[in-house]
Structure formats: structure tokens, C-alpha cells
Amino acid sequence: MAELPLDAPKPEQVSHGGKDTQVPKQDEERLKKWFIGSIDQGTTTTRFLIFDGTGTPIASHQMEFKQIYLHSGWIDHDPVEIVQTVETCIEEATKEFTKKGYSVSDIKAIGLSTQRETTVLWDSETGELLHSAIAWPDTRTQHIVRELKERKGADKLQDICGLPLSTYPSSVKLIWMLRNVDKVRKAYDEGRLAFGTIDTWLLFNLNGKDKKLHITDVTNASRTMFVNLHNLEYDSTVLDFFELDPKKIKLPKIVPCSDPNAFGSMASGPLKGVKITGCLGDQSAALVGQKGFSPGMAKNTYGTGCFLLYNVGEKPVMSHHGLLATVGYHFGGKRKPVYALEGSIAVAGSAVQFLRNNFKFIEASPDINELAATVKDNGGCVFVTAFSGLFAPYWIDDANGTIFGITQFTERGHIARATMEATCFQTKAILDAMEKDSGHKLAQLAVDGGMSNSELCMQTQADLIGIPVDRPVMRETTSLGAAIAAGFAVDVWKEFEELKEINKEDHTVFKPQISKEASSKLYKRWERAVEMSKGWLDSDDYPLSS
Ligand SMILES: Nc1ncnc2c1ncn2[C@@H]1O[C@H](COP(=O)(O)OP(=O)(O)O)[C@@H](O)[C@H]1O
Ligand SMILES: O=P(O)(O)OC[C@H](O)CO
Structure with missing residues (x-):
């Protein structure tokens, strides 16, 4: 029996790039004085990091939060607890930052990256939460998916939105709540149902509920099924398929991932007044954090689940082999959206x-x-x-x-x-x-x-795929990606080229060590x-x- 080796030789340490690519000294000095906060609201943990302009993390705080398993296959999150963990992480990381002698006034902006698809519903008038969040790996909708697959038009959906009809996207979670939660149905019938993924919920709360900000970025929006991947707008064919009346449900406004004004600013806490200028789904953030800016570049993030994103350039590529088509990132302005093929693994x-x-x-x-x-x-x-x-x-x-x-x-x-x-x-x-x-x-x-x-897992990975696996020493790439999106909006950086020195040193490369056979x-x-x-x-x- 062919088995994977236990004591593999040590993987190689490498750095990407050479002396000729170094940032000029004066730029480095400037970048060391500019800071960007970054919220990473993942499936099991929330964290907040503060980076300087060279991409070095200066302070951080991380917390786990409750996974609520009411029945087999159900996974709920408490949206209020999620907001609290974000606020606590910001407080604690900022304390560490100031203790180190840095000043809050040098934090130029905040970026936000979030777990995707997880669905939250609230009353658009009162802000009242109408149910716990149904988390992305939840499978309570299996019977709904089976029913919907029989509906006319089911075979056309993936070509429009890039996602297969499954328990994974937000759409079916919303349908479940409409069918099973009286308060949700009532709010819908009365035209007061606000829909959001975690980014939208957090932006609504962090800005102060009274502002009633209802917004999402294009990467998170592309995970709902409601968005046409070709024009990045809500698609009436898809909404009709799910029998959703756009007059009765309030869907968040879709904007690019990097914007100086769209995402508002912190309403309270130690960073009160600091603008939120970047927002992406966490897997898109990791693609940006790994600097996967050219077609053909890919990254694989082994978190709660595992997600491989492959940059396909400025046009969506629909998969014929079981992958998803999704928005990689979109930095707005003159820049076009960049798409990705994605392989999503629910459990890692x-x-x-x-x-x-x-x-x-x-x-x-x-x-x-x-x-x-x-x-x-x-x-x-x-x-x-x-x-x-x-x-x-x-x-x-x-x-x-x-x-x-x-x-x-x-x-x-x-x-x-x-x-x-x-x-x-x-x-x-x-x-x-x-x-x-x-x-x-x-x-x-x-x-x-x-x-x-x-190390064992990464060596196994290299052995099984037969190509080298490259791991950076600073592995908070999701947070880094959100910080990059935020930093671009406030001119910390203006071109991707300026990011080339970031997180370049001390990569570990795991080379395949077993035979193909x-x-x-x-x-x-x-x-x-x-x-x-x-x-x-x-x-x-x-x-x-x-
Ligand atoms: N040294 C390790 N070896 C194997 N798994 C690990 C290790 N450290 C953390 N994990 C796993 O990684 C996951 C957390 O990764 P993270 O990237 O923080 O996830 P998320 O962003 O989804 O919250 C956890 O599910 C944990 O079990
Ligand atoms: O929390 P993660 O890092 O496993 O990411 C969750 C994904 O965004 C779900 O699609």
C-alpha cells in the first residue's frame, strides 16, 4: 500500500523577489507611519488586525464565537454576538496598538472581510433582528433544494449567477426563513424585510443602526445567487425563480470592494469616526492578500472550510466541471471587476x-x-x-x-x-x-x-497534487487583503505594483516527495x-x- 511519509525532509525557506525590487527608503518610512485596521469575521473566529503600510501586522485580537447546533445539519450564528466580537476585537487590538506607542489618529481606514453566504434578516424600519443567522455550511435546506431543482428554469440559474443550486448560497437560506419564521414572512408581506450577508449586517451595525446603511460589496453579493455575474446587478429572472418580489424584500445596494465613502465609518468605540473603505468576502480578501492579481494565479485557504480561488481575468468563466464562477475582487473606479473560478470545500x-x-x-x-x-x-x-x-x-x-x-x-x-x-x-x-x-x-x-x-497537512497536500505548495510566514492574508482594499480607497497605495514587497520574505515551500504512482x-x-x-x-x- 502506498502511504504518505511520516518524517519528510524539511521544506525549503524562500523569499520571493530580489534586491532590485525593493521599495525606496523614503516610501518605506512613509508606509511605516500609515496604519489600516482590518476586521476578519470568519466562520468560527473574529479578529481585528492593525497593519502598517508595509503590510506588517502591529497589533491584533482574536475571539471564537458560538456555533449553534440545534439539530443535525443545522448551524446558526448569533448576529448580535458577531457584532460584539467585532467590537471587542477592535477595542483589544487598539489597546495593544496604543500601548506600543502608536496613535489612533494614524489609522487611515478600516477594511472588512467576512464569511460569505451566511444570511441575516432584520426589520428595515426598526432594525429588529428577525432570526438567528443561518450559516453557510447549514444543510437544513436540503429538501428545498430538491424541490427547487424540479422547478422550471432551474437549469438556467448557474449560467446567470455562477453558483449551482445547493444548500450553500444565501438564496435557499432566505427561502427557508420565509417559509418557517412567522416574523420573517410578516415583514416580507409588509415590505419591511431587510436581507443581508454578514458584511451588510456588520456595516449596518458599525455605522450605527440609525443611519440605516444597507450595502454590500460585489464579492459578497455574488454569493447570494441573486446577482447576474455578467452585469453585477440583481437579476430579475433569478428573483422570479425564487418567487421573490423586489418590492417586498430590501436587497442591499451593490458597490465595488474599495470605496472612500460607500461603507460609512465607525459610530462608536476607540476608532469612532474612522472610515470603513474596503469590504470583501473573506476568500476574495485572501486572493487579494496573496496578491493573486494576474490571471492564472490561485490561492487555497484552509480555514473552517477550504476555498481555492483561481483568477480568470476580467470575464467570468463558467465551469463545466463542478466549480463555481464568482467575483474575485473589484477595486472600482477605472478598474474592471476580476473574476475567479472557485472550488469550495465545506469542511476543513x-x-x-x-x-x-x-x-x-x-x-x-x-x-x-x-x-x-x-x-x-x-x-x-x-x-x-x-x-x-x-x-x-x-x-x-x-x-x-x-x-x-x-x-x-x-x-x-x-x-x-x-x-x-x-x-x-x-x-x-x-x-x-x-x-x-x-x-x-x-x-x-x-x-x-x-x-x-x-506541516504534515501541507506536505500531504504537495504529495497529492504533485506541485509545490507555497506558504507565507505571515498567514493573515485574509485580513491583509481587506486592509489592501481599504488602503487603495484612501491612497495608501495607488497601484498593485506598490504591493510587491509585502509579505515576500520567508515563504516555506513544500515539494512533492512521493511518486506519482x-x-x-x-x-x-x-x-x-x-x-x-x-x-x-x-x-x-x-x-x-x-
Ligand atoms: N496547527 C493546526 N493544525 C491543523 N488545523 C489547525 C491548526 N490551527 C488551526 N487549525 C484549524 O484551522 C481552523 C481555523 O482557521 P482560520 O483560518 O482561523 O478559520 P476561519 O477564518 O474560518 O475562522 C480551525 O477550524 C482549526 O481547527
Ligand atoms: O470562515 P472561512 O474562512 O472558512 O470562510 C467561509 C467562506 O467564506 C464560506 O463561503
């Missing part, structure tokens, strides 16, 4: 958290590596971590998490390895699909996100496991609940 770091919280295998997520190192390979175990079904490129909604290959030999270490390998196998499947869609083979993969801290043998076993996991859930099982 969240499977590590699952081993920690539910099975008590480990005390903290990083401990998974020590546990994995107690065995030399996966011992024949394959974990199809289909807690939300499987997303790209499979789109299997009738599977749940399944571990194959368990015998009396199986130890916790084998499961730990199989857990991390699941994300690596899915990344390989996504890269294969991307190669088919784009006609190009990626030369190397830029990575970031919590699970990319694992060994790698493909492992992958075949994964593919077999995916096939065998299909069809577990029967239509009688819906809706799922405990």
Missing part, C-alpha cells in the same frame, strides 16, 4: 474542531499534528468529511460524514491523519477540475488559513470512498433533525 479545519469538541481526541486544534504523528500513515482509513454533504467539485447532498477502512488496528492517530487528508484529496479533485476548465496546469499553490499551519493509488482509494458515501440519506430522512 471544522473537522479538526470536530475531533476536538465532539470526540475529545485533542485539547486544541494544533494538537492534531502530534496525534497524527503517533502513527506512520492513515492505516487504510479514509474519512469523507461530508458533514454538509460534499461541495465542489462533487455537489453530493445525500452523504453525511463517513469513515471507511476501520478495523481493530485503527487508532485515533489514523483518524487524525484521515481527517486532514480529506481536505487535501478534495483540493486535488478541485485542481483537476480547474485544469479542465481553464486548460492550464497550476505551477504551484499558494496557501494560507488555520490548517495550513500544519503512490499518490494516484491513495487518490483512487479516496475516489472509491466518495462513491461509496453517496446515497446515504434517503428522501424519508428529510428534514434531518435529532
Whole structure:
């Protein structure tokens, strides 16, 4: 049996660029005195970082928040708690910043990056929250998706909005709330239903609810299904398909990701008055933070889920192999929107958290590596971590998490390895699909996100995809991307070229270390496991609940 090596030789340390590309001294001095705050509101954690103009993080604070699991497959977030974590992170990071001798008045702007698709509804008149937020990996809408797939026009949707009809986008979460929450239905019938993703909810709150700001950026908007990817406006065919009356539901205004005025400013707290000038979905922010500005560049972020974005340039490319088409970023002004092909994996770091919280295998997520190192390979175990079904490129909604290959030999270490390998196998499947869609083979993969801290996981990834995996030392690329979008709006930088020195040093490169034959043998076993996991859930099982 081909197995992944335990004690791989140390990966290489490299720096990208040379002396000739250095920023002139006077610019560096100027950039060190300009600061940008950056909110990163992810699926499991919220953080706030303050960067200087050279992209160096000066202060930060991070908090986990509650994941609410009311029934099997349901994941709710408390939108009020999310706002509170943002406010606390800003307070704490700003304290650290001023303690270090810096002045708040030098913070030029704030950028915002958020988990995408997670849906919040409130009363547009009173601001009253009408339900908890339904988080993006939630699968309570499986039966609605099945029903909608039968509706006339279902086959046309993806060509318009770039997303497949699945439990993932905001549209079906909204439909569920309209059908199941009386207050939501009433607000809709009375024309007072405000819809938003987390960016919109945060901007509404951080500006002070009295301002009634109702806005989203184009990357977050492109995850709802309601937006036509070709003209970046709400699409009446899609709204009709979902039987939504635009007069009854208030959809946020769509603007580019970088704007000096559109996103307002902080209404309270230590950064009161500071303008919010950048806003992007977190995966777009990571693409910007990795400086994936040219077509053909890609990044893979291993957070709660894992998301591979591949820059396709200024025209959307519709996938024929199970990927999503989405907006990469749009900096506004004369700049055109840039699109991406995306491979979304619903479960990545969240499977590590699952081993920690539910099975008590480990005390903290990083401990998974020590546990994995107690065995030399996966011992024949394959974990199809289909807690939300499987997303790209499979789109299997009738599977749940399944571990194959368990015998009396199986130890916790084998499961730990199989857990991390699941994300690596899915990344390989996504890269294969991307190669088919784009006609190009990626030369190397830029990575970031919590699970990319694992050397074992990143080496496994390189072994399975057969190309080098490049990990920067400063892995807060999502926050950096939001800071970059904010900084462009207030002229901290004017051209992408000026960013070339940022986060260039001390990259670690993981090179493939097993043969193609060994790698493909492992992958075949994964593919077999995916096939065998299909069809577990029967239509009688819906809706799922405990
Ligand atoms: N050293 C590590 N090894 C493996 N997984 C890790 C490690 N550190 C963090 N993680 C996982 O990374 C995830 C957090 O990553 P992060 O990028 O902060 O996510 P998000 O932005 O989705 O909140 C968690 O699910 C955690 O289990
Ligand atoms: O919280 P993350 O980093 O896993 O990202 C969540 C995505 O935006 C969901 O689409």
C-alpha cells in the first residue's frame, strides 16, 4: 500500500523577489507611519488586525464565537454576538496598538472581510433582528433544494449567477426563513424585510443602526445567487425563480470592494469616526492578500472550510466541471471587476474542531499534528468529511460524514491523519477540475488559513497534487487583503505594483516527495470512498433533525 511519509525532509525557506525590487527608503518610512485596521469575521473566529503600510501586522485580537447546533445539519450564528466580537476585537487590538506607542489618529481606514453566504434578516424600519443567522455550511435546506431543482428554469440559474443550486448560497437560506419564521414572512408581506450577508449586517451595525446603511460589496453579493455575474446587478429572472418580489424584500445596494465613502465609518468605540473603505468576502480578501492579481494565479485557504480561488481575468468563466464562477475582487473606479473560478470545500479545519469538541481526541486544534504523528500513515482509513454533504467539485447532498477502512488496528492517530487528508484529496479533485476548465496546469499553490499551519497537512497536500505548495510566514492574508482594499480607497497605495514587497520574505515551500504512482493509488482509494458515501440519506430522512 502506498502511504504518505511520516518524517519528510524539511521544506525549503524562500523569499520571493530580489534586491532590485525593493521599495525606496523614503516610501518605506512613509508606509511605516500609515496604519489600516482590518476586521476578519470568519466562520468560527473574529479578529481585528492593525497593519502598517508595509503590510506588517502591529497589533491584533482574536475571539471564537458560538456555533449553534440545534439539530443535525443545522448551524446558526448569533448576529448580535458577531457584532460584539467585532467590537471587542477592535477595542483589544487598539489597546495593544496604543500601548506600543502608536496613535489612533494614524489609522487611515478600516477594511472588512467576512464569511460569505451566511444570511441575516432584520426589520428595515426598526432594525429588529428577525432570526438567528443561518450559516453557510447549514444543510437544513436540503429538501428545498430538491424541490427547487424540479422547478422550471432551474437549469438556467448557474449560467446567470455562477453558483449551482445547493444548500450553500444565501438564496435557499432566505427561502427557508420565509417559509418557517412567522416574523420573517410578516415583514416580507409588509415590505419591511431587510436581507443581508454578514458584511451588510456588520456595516449596518458599525455605522450605527440609525443611519440605516444597507450595502454590500460585489464579492459578497455574488454569493447570494441573486446577482447576474455578467452585469453585477440583481437579476430579475433569478428573483422570479425564487418567487421573490423586489418590492417586498430590501436587497442591499451593490458597490465595488474599495470605496472612500460607500461603507460609512465607525459610530462608536476607540476608532469612532474612522472610515470603513474596503469590504470583501473573506476568500476574495485572501486572493487579494496573496496578491493573486494576474490571471492564472490561485490561492487555497484552509480555514473552517477550504476555498481555492483561481483568477480568470476580467470575464467570468463558467465551469463545466463542478466549480463555481464568482467575483474575485473589484477595486472600482477605472478598474474592471476580476473574476475567479472557485472550488469550495465545506469542511476543513471544522473537522479538526470536530475531533476536538465532539470526540475529545485533542485539547486544541494544533494538537492534531502530534496525534497524527503517533502513527506512520492513515492505516487504510479514509474519512469523507461530508458533514454538509460534499461541495465542489462533487455537489453530493445525500452523504453525511463517513469513515471507511476501520478495523481493530485503527487508532485515533489514523483518524487524525484521515481527517486532514480529506481536505487535501478534495483540493486535488478541485485542481483537476480547474485544469479542465481553464486548460492550464497550476505551477504551484499558494496557501494560507488555520490548517495550513500544519506541516504534515501541507506536505500531504504537495504529495497529492504533485506541485509545490507555497506558504507565507505571515498567514493573515485574509485580513491583509481587506486592509489592501481599504488602503487603495484612501491612497495608501495607488497601484498593485506598490504591493510587491509585502509579505515576500520567508515563504516555506513544500515539494512533492512521493511518486506519482503512490499518490494516484491513495487518490483512487479516496475516489472509491466518495462513491461509496453517496446515497446515504434517503428522501424519508428529510428534514434531518435529532
Ligand atoms: N496547527 C493546526 N493544525 C491543523 N488545523 C489547525 C491548526 N490551527 C488551526 N487549525 C484549524 O484551522 C481552523 C481555523 O482557521 P482560520 O483560518 O482561523 O478559520 P476561519 O477564518 O474560518 O475562522 C480551525 O477550524 C482549526 O481547527
Ligand atoms: O470562515 P472561512 O474562512 O472558512 O470562510 C467561509 C467562506 O467564506 C464560506 O463561503
